[in-house]
Amino acid sequence: MSSFDTLRLDGVTRRFGGKDALSGLSLEIHKGEFIALLGPSGCGKSTALNCLAGLLPLSAGSIWQDDRRLDTLPPERRGFGMVFQSYALFPHLSVRKNIAFGLQMRHLPRAEVRRRTDEAIRLVRLDEHATKLPGQLSGGQQQRVAIARAVVLEPSLVLMDEPLSNLDAKLRLEMRTEIRRLHQSLGLTTVYVTHDQEEALSMADRLVVLRDGRVQQVGTPEELHTRPANRHVADFMGYRNLLPMRVTSVTREHVGVEGPGMTLTGTGVGDLFPGDEVVAAIRPEDLVVGEGGVPVTVEVVEYQGRELAVEARTDQGIMLHLRAAERPAPGDKVSVVADPARVLVFPGEPS
Numbered sequence: 001m002s003s004f005d006t007l008r009l010d011g012v013t014r015r016f017g018g019k020d021a022l023s024g025l026s027l028e029i030h031k032g033e034f035i036a037l038l039g040p041s042g043c044g045k046s047t048a049l050n051c052l053a054g055l056l057p058l059s060a061g062s063i064w065q066d067d068r069r070l071d072t073l074p075p076e077r078r079g080f081g082m083v084f085q086s087y088a089l090f091p092h093l094s095v096r097k098n099i100a101f102g103l104q105m106r107h108l109p110r111a112e113v114r115r116r117t118d119e120a121i122r123l124v125r126l127d128e129h130a131t132k133l134p135g136q137l138s139g140g141q142q143q144r145v146a147i148a149r150a151v152v153l154e155p156s157l158v159l160m161d162e163p164l165s166n167l168d169a170k171l172r173l174e175m176r177t178e179i180r181r182l183h184q185s186l187g188l189t190t191v192y193v194t195h196d197q198e199e200a201l202s203m204a205d206r207l208v209v210l211r212d213g214r215v216q217q218v219g220t221p222e223e224l225h226t227r228p229a230n231r232h233v234a235d236f237m238g239y240r241n242l243l244p245m246r247v248t249s250v251t252r253e254h255v256g257v258e259g260p261g262m263t264l265t266g267t268g269v270g271d272l273f274p275g276d277e278v279v280a281a282i283r284p285e286d287l288v289v290g291e292g293g294v295p296v297t298v299e300v301v302e303y304q305g306r307e308l309a310v311e312a313r314t315d316q317g318i319m320l321h322l323r324a325a326e327r328p329a330p331g332d333k334v335s336v337v338a339d340p341a342r343v344l345v346f347p348g349e350p351s
Ligand code: ATP
Pocket: 016, 017, 020, 021, 022, 039, 040, 041, 042, 043, 044, 045, 046, 047, 048, 195
């Protein structure tokens, strides 16, 4: 295996027709890390992955594996494995032959090809299906073949582009654990592209959030969840209440904000001053029924796991998403409160 300590992307940029699909991506990936590239459709995730893989030349920037420059090398000389959304298996070859193919292309001794293929088949738990053709397998099993085919070559880095998006919800959950298990047992360094923030948060050591080709934030799941860098990341991380408001007071600890029929105390992200237009971001689970808060009328109540998800409207017609421990009825008038530490106040920059 061509191993490395650090893979470095330095200002990686890719343009299509004068427009940046990916703009100045700089990132250090450490050996053994699981990195997720996350963002909405069109944000540049696949472009980033394809630049790494060598399938797309860079318009600017460079990629380094320790001291070795990679971006000038063709894909096959980078030593990476790839797993795609469409499994891209050979339909006329058995599971075993699909997995052995890459080893055979390298003209390794037959005994070694057999040993490594067996090991990979066992690793992805396809022992009972080794002689079947891809068409005789479920989607999840086919994706496991694709994963085995990539890892059998002991790549220094595995690139995965939305590998689970063709699977149904239950299988997706199972495969998340499966990929994570493989990553841990093999110590694989992985870059994983997804638009599903739950998937990324549950699998990755660190996430890179992209928007319009630009990095918005790099951080651990916890950092992104509790300290999103801007309101776009907050939006993506499930802060469903994004309320346009105005700053009324600023202290060392807190920021007072007011909007139509509503005042809140929150925590400022960045420098804020009285009079500033801002966005107050609150996750539904941090907005609860309590005394002396914002008066609302309950509209929709939904059972979600162990909690009740509630949509309620303020007197000024603003819809809030919150949680309740006890079931309120539609039409009930309640008041809602939030812990100031959990109300993040972002500058209201133009979107
Ligand atoms: P998705 O999840 O939909 O695949 P993505 O985040 O992977 O989206 P990219 O496929 O990287 O996004 O695309 C980023 C931007 O670059 C988009 O605006 C897209 O239209 C543009 N783009 C990508 N590939 C090409 C291409 N070959 N020619 C022209 N524009 C392209």
